[in-house]
Amino acid sequence: MNVARITLRIAAVVLILFIIIGPLVGIVLWSFAHRWYWPNPIPQEFGLRYWQMVFRQGRILDSLLLSLTIAVIVVGLSLLFAIPAAYGFARYRIPMERVLLVLFLMPQAFPQLPVFINLASIFNRIGLGGNMWGIIFAHTMASLVYSVWIVTATFRSIPMELEQVARNLGASRLKTFFTITLPLAVPGIIASAIFVFLWSLGEFTAAFFIGAPFIQTATVLMYTASMGYNMQIASVIAILLIIPSILFMIIIERYLKAEYLAGMGG
Amino acid sequence: MAILETRNLKKYYGRVRALDDVSIDVDAGELLAVIGPSGSGKTTFLRSIAGFVKLDAGHVYIEGKDITELPPEKRDVSMFFQNYALWPHMTVFDNVAYGLKLRKMPKEEIEKRVHDVLKLLDIEELVDRKPSQLSGGQQQRVALARAIVVKPKVLLLDEPLSNLDAKIRLRIRFEIKALQQKLNLPTVYVTHDQEEALSIADKVAVMHEGKVLQLGTPEEVYKSPVNFFVADFIGTNCVLTLKVLDGRVKIGNKIFEVSSKETARMVVRSDEAEVLEARAEPGKDGLRIPGEIKGKLYMGSKYRYEIRIEESEDALFVNSGESFKIGEKITVFVPDGSYFVY
Amino acid sequence: MDEKEKSPVGFLLLIPALMVLLLLYMYPLIRAIALSFTDEMGNFTLANYNKSFDLYARDILYTLGITLVTVGVTFVISILIASYLRFKQWKFLDYMYRLPLFIPFLIVGHAMRIFLAQHGTMNSLLTRIFRIEELPGYSGLWVGLVATFVWVMVPFSTLIILGAFKALDDSYIEAAQNLGSSKWRIIKDILIPLARPSIMVAMVLTFVRTISSITIPLMVGPNNPNMITVDMMFRVNYFSDWRVANALGVISYLIVMVLAIYYLRFMVTERGGLKR
Numbered sequence: 001m002n003v004a005r006i007t008l009r010i011a012a013v014v015l016i017l018f019i020i021i022g023p024l025v026g027i028v029l030w031s032f033a034h035r036w037y038w039p040n041p042i043p044q045e046f047g048l049r050y051w052q053m054v055f056r057q058g059r060i061l062d063s064l065l066l067s068l069t070i071a072v073i074v075v076g077l078s079l080l081f082a083i084p085a086a087y088g089f090a091r092y093r094i095p096m097e098r099v100l101l102v103l104f105l106m107p108q109a110f111p112q113l114p115v116f117i118n119l120a121s122i123f124n125r126i127g128l129g130g131n132m133w134g135i136i137f138a139h140t141m142a143s144l145v146y147s148v149w150i151v152t153a154t155f156r157s158i159p160m161e162l163e164q165v166a167r168n169l170g171a172s173r174l175k176t177f178f179t180i181t182l183p184l185a186v187p188g189i190i191a192s193a194i195f196v197f198l199w200s201l202g203e204f205t206a207a208f209f210i211g212a213p214f215i216q217t218a219t220v221l222m223y224t225a226s227m228g229y230n231m232q233i234a235s236v237i238a239i240l241l242i243i244p245s246i247l248f249m250i251i252i253e254r255y256l257k258a259e260y261l262a263g264m265g266g
Numbered sequence: 267m268a269i270l271e272t273r274n275l276k277k278y279y280g281r282v283r284a285l286d287d288v289s290i291d292v293d294a295g296e297l298l299a300v301i302g303p304s305g306s307g308k309t310t311f312l313r314s315i316a317g318f319v320k321l322d323a324g325h326v327y328i329e330g331k332d333i334t335e336l337p338p339e340k341r342d343v344s345m346f347f348q349n350y351a352l353w354p355h356m357t358v359f360d361n362v363a364y365g366l367k368l369r370k371m372p373k374e375e376i377e378k379r380v381h382d383v384l385k386l387l388d389i390e391e392l393v394d395r396k397p398s399q400l401s402g403g404q405q406q407r408v409a410l411a412r413a414i415v416v417k418p419k420v421l422l423l424d425e426p427l428s429n430l431d432a433k434i435r436l437r438i439r440f441e442i443k444a445l446q447q448k449l450n451l452p453t454v455y456v457t458h459d460q461e462e463a464l465s466i467a468d469k470v471a472v473m474h475e476g477k478v479l480q481l482g483t484p485e486e487v488y489k490s491p492v493n494f495f496v497a498d499f500i501g502t503n504c505v506l507t508l509k510v511l512d513g514r515v516k517i518g519n520k521i522f523e524v525s526s527k528e529t530a531r532m533v534v535r536s537d538e539a540e541v542l543e544a545r546a547e548p549g550k551d552g553l554r555i556p557g558e559i560k561g562k563l564y565m566g567s568k569y570r571y572e573i574r575i576e577e578s579e580d581a582l583f584v585n586s587g588e589s590f591k592i593g594e595k596i597t598v599f600v601p602d603g604s605y606f607v608y
Numbered sequence: 609m610d611e612k613e614k615s616p617v618g619f620l621l622l623i624p625a626l627m628v629l630l631l632l633y634m635y636p637l638i639r640a641i642a643l644s645f646t647d648e649m650g651n652f653t654l655a656n657y658n659k660s661f662d663l664y665a666r667d668i669l670y671t672l673g674i675t676l677v678t679v680g681v682t683f684v685i686s687i688l689i690a691s692y693l694r695f696k697q698w699k700f701l702d703y704m705y706r707l708p709l710f711i712p713f714l715i716v717g718h719a720m721r722i723f724l725a726q727h728g729t730m731n732s733l734l735t736r737i738f739r740i741e742e743l744p745g746y747s748g749l750w751v752g753l754v755a756t757f758v759w760v761m762v763p764f765s766t767l768i769i770l771g772a773f774k775a776l777d778d779s780y781i782e783a784a785q786n787l788g789s790s791k792w793r794i795i796k797d798i799l800i801p802l803a804r805p806s807i808m809v810a811m812v813l814t815f816v817r818t819i820s821s822i823t824i825p826l827m828v829g830p831n832n833p834n835m836i837t838v839d840m841m842f843r844v845n846y847f848s849d850w851r852v853a854n855a856l857g858v859i860s861y862l863i864v865m866v867l868a869i870y871y872l873r874f875m876v877t878e879r880g881g882l883k884r
C-alpha cells in the first residue's frame with residue numbers, strides 16, 4: 001500500500017467513526033459531566049454524580065425496573081401467542097395464508113401512532129390506562145410481527161422428515177412437537193425473544209400514551225429529562241438502554257434478516 | 267510473435283499451489299487447450315490472464331505489453347464464464363451490446379455488430395429474449411457472442427461445454443473451433459475432458475498441482491507423454507504394476523530398462539490393444555503378453571475382456587470384437603507407441 | 609405426507625394470536641377511522657378532514673418532503689456502502705454501518721440533539737479542529753432532522769441491499785468487468801438493476817419508518833413546521849381533539865397505502881408474483 005491509499009483509508013476511518021460513534025460519545029460525555037459550558041470540547045468537571053443519582057433515586061430505578069419487567073412479560077406473552085401460530089403457518093395448510101401473514105406484519109408496516117392513541121383511550125375507559133398491563137398488551141400486539149415471522153421461518157427450516165421419523169416410531173403429534181420440533185427451534189425462538197425484548201425496552205410511543213403520566217418507563221423518563229434539558233440524567237438512561245442493543249446485535253448477527261427488523265427502533 | 271505470453275506465473279492459496287511457475291505462449295490464431303484433473307489450476311490460470319486473480323509472481327504479456335498490473339476492465343481479453351453469467355435483467359441484445367456500449371461505439375455500429383455476431387452464431391431470432399427464456403445451448407451461444415463481439419485480443423474459455431448435454435457437446439465443440447479459426451482469435455480453452463482437448467487444440471498443456479507437466483501438440487502429448495501422469499491422464503488406459511529385477515522389467519516378449527527400484531508402472535492404451543488367439547502372430551511389431559480371460563462383458567458391438575497376466579497383479583482390460591470364452595488362453599497385443607513404462 | 613397437513617387444527621393454532629391482533633390492532637384502527645369521520649354527536653362529517661387540511665396542509669407537505677429526502681439520501685448512502693462491501697472486504701465498515709441498527713429511535717433523537725445542537729459536541733469538535741469561531745447548529749432544522757433519520761435508516765436499508773448484492777453471483781460482475789466496465793458502471797448497470805426488488809423493499813420500509821416516526825421529529829425536529837405525527841400528539845395532548853388527530857392518522861395511513869399499492873404492483877409486474 002502506498003502513502004496516498006493509507007491516508008485515504010485513515011481519513012475514511014476517522015469520518016466513519018465521527019459519524020457513527022460521534023453522537024454516542026456525546027451521550028457518554030454528558031453522562032459524566034458535572035459542568036459543561038460552551039465552547040469546551042469536553043466537560044469542565046467530570047464525575048459520577050449523575051450515575052449515582054440514577055441508581056439511588058427511587059424514581060429512576062423504578063422506571064428502569066418497570067421497563068425491564070414489561071419487556072420480560074412481553075417476551076413471554078408474545079412467544080406464548082406466536083409459537084402455536086407459527087407452527088400452524090409452518091405445518092398446516094391455512095386458507096389465505098399469505099393474507100394472514102401480511103396481517104401480522106401490519107402493526108409494524110403502517111404508522112403505529114394512530115393505533116396507540118386509540119388503544120390508549122380505549123384502555124383509559126376500561127381502567128388499563130396508566131397501568132403496566134396496558135403497555136404490556138400494546139407491546140405484545142406490536143411485537144407479534146417479530147415472534148410470528150421469525151418462529152415461522154424457523155419451523156419451516158426444520159425438515160419435516162425429522163418429525164415424521166418420530167411419528168413413525170410412535171410419538172404423538174404433541175409429543176413430537178415438544179421433543180423434536182421445539183428443541184430444534186430454540187435458536188430461532190431465542191432470536192425472536194431478543195428482538196421482542198429490545199423492541200419493548202426501547203419503545204416510547206405506546207408507553208407514553210398509555211402509561212404517562214401515572215407510570216413512566218425508562219424511555220418516557222428519558223424523554224422527559226431530555227426535553228427538560230436534564231442532559232446528564234437523560235444520557236445515563238440512554239446509555240443503560242443502548243448497552244443491551246449493541247450487545248445483542250453482536251450476538252445475533254446471524255439472525256439479522258431484513259424482514260424481521262422492519263420496525264426496529266420504534 | 268506470440269500474442270499472449272505468460273511468464274513464471276505463481277499463485278499460492280495458503281499451502282495450495284494453484285499456479286506453480288507456469289509459462290505458456292499462445293500465437294496468433296492458435297487454440298491452446300489446458301487440461302488437468304480437478305483442482306490442477308486451470309481456472310486459476312485463466313483468471314490470472316483475465317485479471318481476476320492477483321498473481322504472487324510472474325508476468326502476463328499481450329502483444330508484448332506487460333498487463334500484469336492492469337485491472338480486469340482494461341485488459342481487452344474476453345472471458346467466457348462456465349455458468350455463462352448472462353445478466354438476467356438484460357435482453358440478448360443488451361447482453362451482447364454491453365461491451366460495445368462501454369467502448370462508446372455509435373448506435374448503428376453497435377446494432378450492426380451485434381446483428382452480425384448473432385448471425386454468425388445462428389441465433390439472430392433470439393435477439394429480444396431474456397436469458398431465462400433460452401435453452402442451455404442458446405445461452406451458451408449468447409455468452410460466446412458477448413465475448414467475441416468486442417473483438418478481444420485473446421479469448422478465454424472456461425469449460426465452455428460442461429453445462430451442455432453430451433449430444434450437442436460434440437457438435438458445438440467443432441463449431442467453436444471453426445469460429446475460432448475464422449476469427450483467427452488466440453484462444454485458451456480450459457477443459458478437463460482430454461478427448462475434447464485433443465480433438466480441437468493446436469497445442470495442449472497438461473496441468474497437475476499447478477504445474478504444466480507437458481506442453482505440445484495433441485500428437486506429441488498422446489504419442490510421447492513425458493511422464494506417467496501425462497501418459498495415464500491422456501487416452502483410455504489401463505495401468506499395470508510390474509516387478510523390477512536388477513533395474514529391468516520383463517513383460518511378454520519385451521524387456522525394459524527402468525530407473526525405479528522395486529516396481530514400475532506400465533500404461534497401456536486400451537483402445538489400441540488387441541486380443542488374439544494364443545498362437546497368433548501379428549504382422550506388426552509390438553508387445554505380446556500371454557494371458558487368460560477372466561471376465562467378459564458384452565458391450566454391443568464389442569466385448570470388454572478382463573485379462574489376467576503372469577507379470578502383474580493388475581488385470582488388463584481390452585476391448586475386442588471377437589468372442590473368447592472365459593478361461594481361454596490368449597495373447598494380448600499392444601502395438602509399439604501405445605504402451606509406456608515408467 | 610410431504611405436503612402440509614390440511615386440518616382445522618392449523619387455524620385453531622392461529623386463533624389466540626389473531627384475537628390479539630383483532631382486539632388490540634384492528635379494533636383501535638377501525639375506531640380511529642370511525643372517529644375521524646364523525647362529529648361529537650356521532651354523525652358522519654368531513655369536518656375533521658377539512659380542519660386537518662386547513663391547519664396542517666403545510667405540515668403534511670413538509671412531512672412528505674422530509675420523508676422523500678430521507679429516502680433519497682438513504683438510498684444513495686446505502687448503495688455506496690453496500691457496493692463497497694460487495695467489492696471489497698472491510699470488517700470495520702461492516703460492523704460500523706450496522707452499529708445503530710437496534711438503538712431505539714428515542715435515544716438516537718437524544719444523542720443527535722446533543723451532537724447537532726449549535727453548541728453541541730459536533731460543533732465544539734469542528735470549531736476546534738478547523739479553528740472557526742462559530743458554526744450553525746442543525747438540531748431544530750430540517751437538515752438535522754433528515755440527518756438523524758438517515759443515521760437510523762441507513763443501517764437497515766444497507767443490510768437489505770447488501771444481502772441482495774451478495775446473493776448475486778460473482779460471475780455477473782466479473783463478466784462486466786471483463787468487457788471493460790468500471791466499478792461505477794457495474795453498480796449502475798448490473799448491481800442496482802439485479803437487486804431492484806430488494807432495493808424497493810428497503811426504500812419502502814425506509815419511507816414507512818420515517819413517516820411514522822414520532823420520537824425523532826419530537827426530539828430534533830423544528831417546532832414549526834412539524835411532522836404530522838407530532839401534530840397528532842399535540843392534538844391529543846393539548847386539545848384532547850381525538851377526531852382531528854385520527855383524521856391525520858388516517859391521512860398518514862393513506863399515504864402509506866398508496867405506496868404499498870404501488871409497491872405491490874411493482875412486485876407483480878417485475879417479478880410475476882410476491883416473494884414466497
Ligand SMILES: Nc1ncnc2c1ncn2[C@@H]1O[C@H](COP(=O)(O)OP(=O)(O)OP(=O)(O)O)[C@@H](O)[C@H]1O
Pocket residue numbers: 279282283284302303304305306307308309310311458
Ligand atoms: N479463491 C481461492 N481460495 C483458496 N483456494 C483456491 C481459490 N481458488 C482456487 N483455489 C485452489 O487452487 C487450486 C486450483 O484451483 P482451480 O480452480 O484453478 O482448479 P481447476 O483446475 O480449475 O479445477 P476444476 O477442474 O475443478 O475447475 C485448487 O486446489 C483450489 O482449491
Ligand SMILES: [Mg+2]
Pocket residue numbers: 308309310
Ligand atoms: Mg475450474
